[in-house]
Amino acid sequence: MELRIEHLTKQYGSFFAVNDINIVLTRGVYGLLGANGAGKTTLMRLLCDIQTPTCGTIRYDGQDIRTYGDHYRNVLGYLPQDFGYYPNFTALKFLLYMSAIKGLSKGFAMQRSLELLEEVGLLQVKDKKIKTFSGGMKQRLGIAQAMLNDPKVLVLDEPTAGLDPKERVRFRNLISSFSQNKIVLLSTHIVSDVEYIAGDILVMKQGKFIHEGRPDEIIRSIDGKVWECSVPNADVPSLERSYNIGNMRMEGASTVLRVINEEKPMENAVSVSPNLEDLYLYYFNEEENMK
Amino acid sequence: MKKDPALEALFQQNIAPDINPKVRDEQIRKLSHEVRNMEYLPRQSFAEQILTQMSFISGWVWLAQACFLLFMFAVSQNQRWFPTYGQIALFCLTPALSLILTCEMSKSFSVDMWEMEAACRYNLAQILFLRLCILCGCDLFLLTGALMAYRSTGGALWQFCLYALLPFFLTAALSLYLLRRMGNRCSFMTMAAISLTVGIFLPLFLQCVPYVYRIPSHRFCSIIFTATFLALLLFFYNALRLCAQQSYVYDNRKDQNAWNLE
Numbered sequence: 001m002e003l004r005i006e007h008l009t010k011q012y013g014s015f016f017a018v019n020d021i022n023i024v025l026t027r028g029v030y031g032l033l034g035a036n037g038a039g040k041t042t043l044m045r046l047l048c049d050i051q052t053p054t055c056g057t058i059r060y061d062g063q064d065i066r067t068y069g070d071h072y073r074n075v076l077g078y079l080p081q082d083f084g085y086y087p088n089f090t091a092l093k094f095l096l097y098m099s100a101i102k103g104l105s106k107g108f109a110m111q112r113s114l115e116l117l118e119e120v121g122l123l124q125v126k127d128k129k130i131k132t133f134s135g136g137m138k139q140r141l142g143i144a145q146a147m148l149n150d151p152k153v154l155v156l157d158e159p160t161a162g163l164d165p166k167e168r169v170r171f172r173n174l175i176s177s178f179s180q181n182k183i184v185l186l187s188t189h190i191v192s193d194v195e196y197i198a199g200d201i202l203v204m205k206q207g208k209f210i211h212e213g214r215p216d217e218i219i220r221s222i223d224g225k226v227w228e229c230s231v232p233n234a235d236v237p238s239l240e241r242s243y244n245i246g247n248m249r250m251e252g253a254s255t256v257l258r259v260i261n262e263e264k265p266m267e268n269a270v271s272v273s274p275n276l277e278d279l280y281l282y283y284f285n286e287e288e289n290m291k
Numbered sequence: 292m293k294k295d296p297a298l299e300a301l302f303q304q305n306i307a308p309d310i311n312p313k314v315r316d317e318q319i320r321k322l323s324h325e326v327r328n329m330e331y332l333p334r335q336s337f338a339e340q341i342l343t344q345m346s347f348i349s350g351w352v353w354l355a356q357a358c359f360l361l362f363m364f365a366v367s368q369n370q371r372w373f374p375t376y377g378q379i380a381l382f383c384l385t386p387a388l389s390l391i392l393t394c395e396m397s398k399s400f401s402v403d404m405w406e407m408e409a410a411c412r413y414n415l416a417q418i419l420f421l422r423l424c425i426l427c428g429c430d431l432f433l434l435t436g437a438l439m440a441y442r443s444t445g446g447a448l449w450q451f452c453l454y455a456l457l458p459f460f461l462t463a464a465l466s467l468y469l470l471r472r473m474g475n476r477c478s479f480m481t482m483a484a485i486s487l488t489v490g491i492f493l494p495l496f497l498q499c500v501p502y503v504y505r506i507p508s509h510r511f512c513s514i515i516f517t518a519t520f521l522a523l524l525l526f527f528y529n530a531l532r533l534c535a536q537q538s539y540v541y542d543n544r545k546d547q548n549a550w551n552l553e
Contacts, residue, residue: 082406101418
């Protein structure tokens with residue numbers, strides 16, 4: 001089972017939302033990391049055959065997904081970034097509706113819907129209208145609909161955005177439990193989400209993958225570029241302007257800064273081992289500041 | 292193998308009865324149904340798809356359509372009322388009937404379900420087409436009912452075209468055009484505004500231009516029939532274009548697909 005992406009490009013006028021991407025995805029969880037506007041959602045829509053590429057192909061087990069059509073969509077599960085529900089649907093009716101348009105038989109749909117509602121912890125509220133649900137419950141229902149057809153390719157676009165930490169942990173665990181024997185692509189700009197569950201990380205910037213590999217391998221690329229130093233509180237504003245600062249922690253009259261910089265920023269700075277958040281800041285902070 | 296005479300005699304005494312063909316057929320039907328239900332991804336006929344999709348059409352659509360039919364029937368029963376009130380009711384209600392159709396067609400966009408639906412086996416284009424078939428079928432039934440009620444009071448066909456069909460198709464065509472061009476940015480309010488505009492301004496326009504009635508009747512009728520036919524074509528053109536769209540992603544940035552030769 002593989003998803004082969006070759007020279008995938010999506011162009012709007014002179015702007016490249018996705019720019020000549022080549023990658024082969026096999027079983028496992030892939031975390032797609034990138035700032036807002038990096039092209040994550042466009043890539044996901046292209047993978048789900050919702051948008052047409054300007055050029056390039058996506059092949060599922062050797063078949064072009066554009067021509068494979070409903071055969072591909074039969075093995076696809078998708079949770080979009082911004083999605084809504086028909087407000088008067090109950091959780092169960094919503095899953096039955098999604099089952100119907102996924103082409104599942106009625107008997108199977110009912111059994112599968114109840115199973116999934118139990119797995120996502122919504123069985124007790126299956127007859128309640130979705131409009132009464134909290135954000136976390138809606139997201140859990142969202143992943144349940146994506147899992148209805150037991151997909152081989154699961155695409156989740158920013159599934160944890162807007163959730164509180166407890167719900168995020170719960171959601172991450174759900175994704176982990178659903179990810180067996182599947183190609184799971186999870187896009188996010190929340191670093192900790194992919195840190196825990198993704199086997200491979202794809203870092204996307206301006207429509208291109210600038211890094212791909214296991215989290216520890218990727219993090220190694222910024223070895224020796226993360227520093228920690230203690231500075232007087234009064235110096236913090238000027239240092240913030242000059243350096244890419246990660247975390248800062250006040251300790252009395254001084255502040256401990258985590259600086260991401262090619263060179264040692266000051267005499268008392270000590271090199272520390274980087275983490276994924278540092279990597280994110282290293283690649284995307286400049287872009288965010290420009291915005 | 293040696294025959295056991297005792298066993299053979301026992302079999303002779305207990306011969307299985309002939310199978311009743313009716314019972315057999317019924318059993319086969321039941322088992323086929325069972326197998327089909329157990330099948331994970333069965334092939335569905337178009338009629339089955341329509342029936343499935345019908346069960347998810349909003350309840351208020353059926354209710355509003357039933358009210359329209361009942362109202363037309365009630366008004367047509369009163370011969371004194373019908374010429375004036377019936378025509379006004381038709382003028383006002385048919386754009387509303389059309390609004391029901393376009394609202395139901397656009398509900399995937401208005402509640403942001405379209406992206407999830409587009410990634411399913413029966414994708415958004417197919418879902419929209421199924422909805423179009425269901426709603427057009429119902430509206431055809433309703434308009435036929437309204438036409439019969441209208442004709443029973445002595446109204447002419449050209450009048451029905453002018454008061455009912457033209458506003459209906461015009462409203463639907465304009466709303467679907469906007470939906471096709473704007474997707475989820477085409478809100479209920481926009482479609483309601485179109486419906487109101489057609490429902491109010493078309494009769495006002497006809498009232499303000501009384502000389503149109505002085506045109507020799509056969510010519511005026513031809514104009515009305517042609518306008519209705521054009522509105523019908525426009526409606527089907529927009530509806531089918533909406534159902535045949537390659538992508539429903541509405542982005543302000545200009546899409547470029549010109550050189551995808553893969």
